[in-house]
Amino acid sequence: MNYELSPIGTIHTPYRKYAPYQPVETEKEDFFVEVKEEYAEGLKALEKFRYIYLLFYMDRQKKPVSMTVEPPWADGLEVGLFASRSPVRPNPIGLSIVQLLRIEGNRLYTSGLDALDGTPLLDIKPYIRELDSKDNANYGWLDDLEDREHLMLHIRGIPHE
Amino acid sequence: MNYELSPIGTIHTPYRKYAPYQPVETEKEDFFVEVKEEYAEGLKALEKFRYIYLLFYMDRQKKPVSMTVEPPWADGLEVGLFASRSPVRPNPIGLSIVQLLRIEGNRLYTSGLDALDGTPLLDIKPYIRELDSKDNANYGWLDDLEDREHLMLHIRGIPHE
Numbered sequence: 552m553n554y555e556l557s558p559i560g561t562i563h564t565p566y567r568k569y570a571p572y573q574p575v576e577t578e579k580e581d582f583f584v585e586v587k588e589e590y591a592e593g594l595k596a597l598e599k600f601r602y603i604y605l606l607f608y609m610d611r612q613k614k615p616v617s618m619t620v621e622p623p624w625a626d627g628l629e630v631g632l633f634a635s636r637s638p639v640r641p642n643p644i645g646l647s648i649v650q651l652l653r654i655e656g657n658r659l660y661t662s663g664l665d666a667l668d669g670t671p672l673l674d675i676k677p678y679i680r681e682l683d684s685k686d687n688a689n690y691g692w693l694d695d696l697e698d699r700e701h702l703m704l705h706i707r708g709i710p711h712e
Numbered sequence: 713m714n715y716e717l718s719p720i721g722t723i724h725t726p727y728r729k730y731a732p733y734q735p736v737e738t739e740k741e742d743f744f745v746e747v748k749e750e751y752a753e754g755l756k757a758l759e760k761f762r763y764i765y766l767l768f769y770m771d772r773q774k775k776p777v778s779m780t781v782e783p784p785w786a787d788g789l790e791v792g793l794f795a796s797r798s799p800v801r802p803n804p805i806g807l808s809i810v811q812l813l814r815i816e817g818n819r820l821y822t823s824g825l826d827a828l829d830g831t832p833l834l835d836i837k838p839y840i841r842e843l844d845s846k847d848n849a850n851y852g853w854l855d856d857l858e859d860r861e862h863l864m865l866h867i868r869g870i871p872h873e
Contacts, residue, residue, distance in 0.1 A: 552832070554769045556715045556803045586794075590802065592779035595792030600852035606767075606805055608715045618753035631756030633747075633836040636843075641751065642717045642834045644767055644805065648844060671713070673803045675794040680849040681864055682797075683809060688841040691761035703842055 558671035560586035560657075562607055562664070570665040582649070584659045584672055591657040594675075598654045602678035605664060608671045609643035616641055624705045630692055636706075645670070648678055665708065719832035721747035721818075723768055723825070731826040743810070745820040745833055752818040755836075759815045763839035766825060769832045770804035777802055785866045791853055797867070806831070809839055826869065 564570065565581045584605065586594060597603065620635045621627060632640060650662035659675075678684075693699050704711045725731065726742045745766065747755060758764065780790050781798045793801060811823035820836075839845075854860050865872045 552719065554717045554719075554771070554832070556717060556805075558713065558715075559802050590779065590794075593793035593795075595780060595790070595795060596853040597792055597795040599850075599855070600795065601848065601850045602846050604807065606803075606807070610715070618751065619756060629756070631758055632754035633751075634754075634756060634758040634761065634838055636837060636840075640835060641720050642767075644717075644835055646765065646767070646807070646837060648846065671715070674801060674805055676797060676807060677795055677852050678846065678849050679797075679851060679854065679867075680846070681851070682867065684845045684847055684849050685763050685809065685839065685841070686845055686847060687762065688839050688845050689760075689762045690840060690842070691838050692757040693840065694760070706840075706843065 556608065556673055558608065558673065559590050560584055560672040562605065562666045562668075562670040562672050564664065564666055564668050566667050568667070570667050580660060582661045582663055584661060584675075586657045586659070586672070588657060594654055594657070594659070597675070597677065598651065600651055600677045602648055603651050604676040604678055605647045605649060605661070605672065606674040606676070607645045607666055608673055609638050609645050609666070610671055611667055612638050612643045614639045624702050625696060628692065628696070634692060644673065663708070717769065717834055719769065719834065720751050721745055721833040723766065723827045723829070723831040723833050725825065725827055725829050727828050729828070731828050741821060743822045743824055745822060745836070747818045747820070747833070749818060755815055755818070755820070758836070758838065759812065761812055761838045763809055764812050765837040765839055766808045766810060766822070766833065767835040767837070768806045768827055769834055770799045770806050770827070771832055772828055773799050773804045775800045785863050786857060789853065789857070795853060805834065824869070
């Protein structure tokens with residue numbers, strides 16, 4: 552049984568061929584989401600949220616899916632695909648939490664996100680602190696790495712020496 | 713342009729016809745996810761994470777999609793669909809953050825989640841504290857309600873008087 556999805560809009564970013572793992576939060580206007588006209592009414596009251604989820608379809612992902620991955624900068628460690636945020640997945644649905652900077656009509660300006668320009672948008676959901684922010688969450692296998700903090704800089708797309 | 717998804721497994725819950733908005737976190741064995749055999753290897757090292765995201769396809773959602781909704785217990789307030797967590801969406805992709813209690817083979821026992829029994833699972837992603845927990849997130853339009861705390865009990869599926 553398969554299921555069909557149809558984009559509700561398009562994600563715009565400066566990234567044409569490669570998107571950083573997870574990007575730096577930025578206040579620039581480089582990142583915006585355009586929702587199709589017929590869905591614009593669905594944005595009502597969304598501007599009250601500081602953070603939102605964007606779900607998108609990673610349509611340019613053509614690599615073969617492997618059940619294990621070696622995360623970059625993790626010193627050869629092999630983990631399961633579902634223990635990773637690799638974009639090469641059986642169902643290539645991307646999930647990013649972004650800051651919502653402002654809404655102009657059917658256009659949402661956001662903080663940085665790791666999607667290629669033109670990526671089809673599938674859904675927007677509000678990020679609600681009490682539901683979604685888990686301050687006792689951990690770092691999983693990242694905690695076992697000697698240099699977790701360095702790896703996190705890469706994962707978050709933060710430039711460093 | 714449409715996109716096709718194929719389930720990677722199935723979600724099991726005690727809910728047959730109605731799933732609470734967002735459920736109580738529980739230590740019971742009522743909630744588990746079964747991943748298809750061919751994807752079991754992709755679970756390697758996932759057990760190190762305290763929380764995971766489950767993405768699923770809300771296949772029994774047949775109501776017509778409306779761009780505005782009146783959230784229950786919100787005193788008649790009307791908000792845009794994308795400012796709500798309503799399951800009736802153009803692309804009915806459900807997103808739940810659950811505690812991962814343990815993994816046995818291709819079965820993951822989790823805390824409670826708001827999906828009907830038999831719901832097709834689309835993806836599992838690790839919830840990584842530094843990426844996903846936003847302690848400065850807010851409550852959006854919920855902050856304007858006189859009785860936000862009461863509404864949050866409903867949203868989280870917590871029984872109360």
